[in-house]
Amino acid sequence: MLMNRVFVLPDRGKMFFRQFPKELEKLGLQSLPIVVIISLFIGAIMTIQTKLNTENPLLPTYSTGLVTRDTLLLEFSSTIMCLILAGKVGSNIASEIGTMRITEQIDALEIMGVNSANYLILPKITAFVVMMPFLVIFSMALGLIGGYLVAFFTNVITTADYLTGIQYAFIPYYVFYSVVKSLVFAFVISSVASFYGYFSYGGALDVGKASTNSVVNASVLILFFNLLITNLMLS
Amino acid sequence: MIEVKNIDKSFDDNHVLKNISAVFETGKTNMIIGQSGSGKTVLMKSIIGLHRIDKGRIEYDGRNLPDMRMSEVRVLRREVGMLFQGSALFDSMSVLENVMFPLEMFSSDSKEEMLERAHICLKRVNLEEKSFELTPGEISGGMQKRVAIARAIALKPTYLFCDEPNSGLDPKTSLIIDQLIHEITEEFEITTIINSHDMNSVMEIGDNILFIENGEKAWQGNKEDIFHVDNKELNDFVFASDLFKKVKKVHQKKL
Numbered sequence: 001m002l003m004n005r006v007f008v009l010p011d012r013g014k015m016f017f018r019q020f021p022k023e024l025e026k027l028g029l030q031s032l033p034i035v036v037i038i039s040l041f042i043g044a045i046m047t048i049q050t051k052l053n054t055e056n057p058l059l060p061t062y063s064t065g066l067v068t069r070d071t072l073l074l075e076f077s078s079t080i081m082c083l084i085l086a087g088k089v090g091s092n093i094a095s096e097i098g099t100m101r102i103t104e105q106i107d108a109l110e111i112m113g114v115n116s117a118n119y120l121i122l123p124k125i126t127a128f129v130v131m132m133p134f135l136v137i138f139s140m141a142l143g144l145i146g147g148y149l150v151a152f153f154t155n156v157i158t159t160a161d162y163l164t165g166i167q168y169a170f171i172p173y174y175v176f177y178s179v180v181k182s183l184v185f186a187f188v189i190s191s192v193a194s195f196y197g198y199f200s201y202g203g204a205l206d207v208g209k210a211s212t213n214s215v216v217n218a219s220v221l222i223l224f225f226n227l228l229i230t231n232l233m234l235s
Numbered sequence: 236m237i238e239v240k241n242i243d244k245s246f247d248d249n250h251v252l253k254n255i256s257a258v259f260e261t262g263k264t265n266m267i268i269g270q271s272g273s274g275k276t277v278l279m280k281s282i283i284g285l286h287r288i289d290k291g292r293i294e295y296d297g298r299n300l301p302d303m304r305m306s307e308v309r310v311l312r313r314e315v316g317m318l319f320q321g322s323a324l325f326d327s328m329s330v331l332e333n334v335m336f337p338l339e340m341f342s343s344d345s346k347e348e349m350l351e352r353a354h355i356c357l358k359r360v361n362l363e364e365k366s367f368e369l370t371p372g373e374i375s376g377g378m379q380k381r382v383a384i385a386r387a388i389a390l391k392p393t394y395l396f397c398d399e400p401n402s403g404l405d406p407k408t409s410l411i412i413d414q415l416i417h418e419i420t421e422e423f424e425i426t427t428i429i430n431s432h433d434m435n436s437v438m439e440i441g442d443n444i445l446f447i448e449n450g451e452k453a454w455q456g457n458k459e460d461i462f463h464v465d466n467k468e469l470n471d472f473v474f475a476s477d478l479f480k481k482v483k484k485v486h487q488k489k490l
Contacts, residue, residue, distance in 0.1 A: 012340055104323040111283060111396075112337050113312035 005117035019123035027089050028131030039139040043146025051156050064157050065165015068147045077139040078178040079226050082185035086218040090193040094214040097197025098207035121194040132186035133179045177233050185222050192218040236261050237426050242291030244281050251277045253450045261426045264417050264440045269447035279430045313341050316387030318397040322379040324371040331367040334385045356385040377408035397429040413440050462486045
């Protein structure tokens, strides 16, 4: 029902295109710092742990880079990053819309004759879906850089072995698979958070509950869709 | 003019509004009064269409709201302005942007014309230009109410609804807000409905007063009639304080 009201032509196109870049900035660009930090560190840690678990003379020395790359491409940069963003972006959306609900700002929009669901939610969903693939690809690159920094600054693995590993048997389809997943996850995060925010009621405590519920439910749905899409695209 | 005819509204087993009929006249400040929990907020929200009534008619100059489709309701709402209890200004926008919002959403005027209209509305509610760029969080409660009034009248509404316009305001500011609403109602020939339990407001600007008791219409009249009415519940409610008891005595002595 809510999505029926969200996905209609905006009352005023120019108002949508005014909101859209603001949401791109708020939901996408403002998520960059956390994406940068987590991706760099996870890439670095993954390289160290992979090396530790592949200490076997039978395995080629470049296997650490290869495993790190495929883990980043297949799972970390799409799924794990989206789970983290479900917390950051999901709670942001749910609390913003929830606060508007309890302070009667949504009622004010409705009284004016504005389709409040469309005006508030559509720019958020579209902006986040547009930004997410870029965030995921950015995360992949930074994860790989994190691994390279480990190779460069420590003696865990040589930079030559690492670079060989991350280029060996590269399958571009993995990137496509991750981008597809990220688009679905972005929709799940933004729509679930919008739903909980839009239908919150009561006071500040209830907005907090709506925010928590949105993060928990979006996370569960991400895991479910991860299994579904992986089964469809990789099995 | 807004006319409600035999409206009923229940929430599950709780029968909140019982067969209420009333006329809210154009160019007058129509007030809905009653104790907390009497059903006046539900009545106002039902008239606006935020609650769907179980039975009856709500006619906006002959147009029956419950018969309308959602798209028609939205068109009707463009003729409606509303002042919320907590002002309900958009936090992320400045004072000027708040007033510009309905114009940008529905007006086909040029940007300059919209800006001019927003300035007229803000000046009409006695706001100084230096506050136009401030956000709602940076202005006082009284100023927020004025901005909310300016936003409500930006599209030149035919109907104005005010939910507890004086709540949280000091007596002097309350009086200013009351007078402003009254002036605007007369000046623009608006049908104004005010939901209040502030007796000062009732005595100051109550052209047409509807008293609700336990979800039923208990009395309807004007601020002069209220001194002579023989209705125990109404008298208990209106003349609850010593001050108003004294006012009543003085008024009756005069007569």
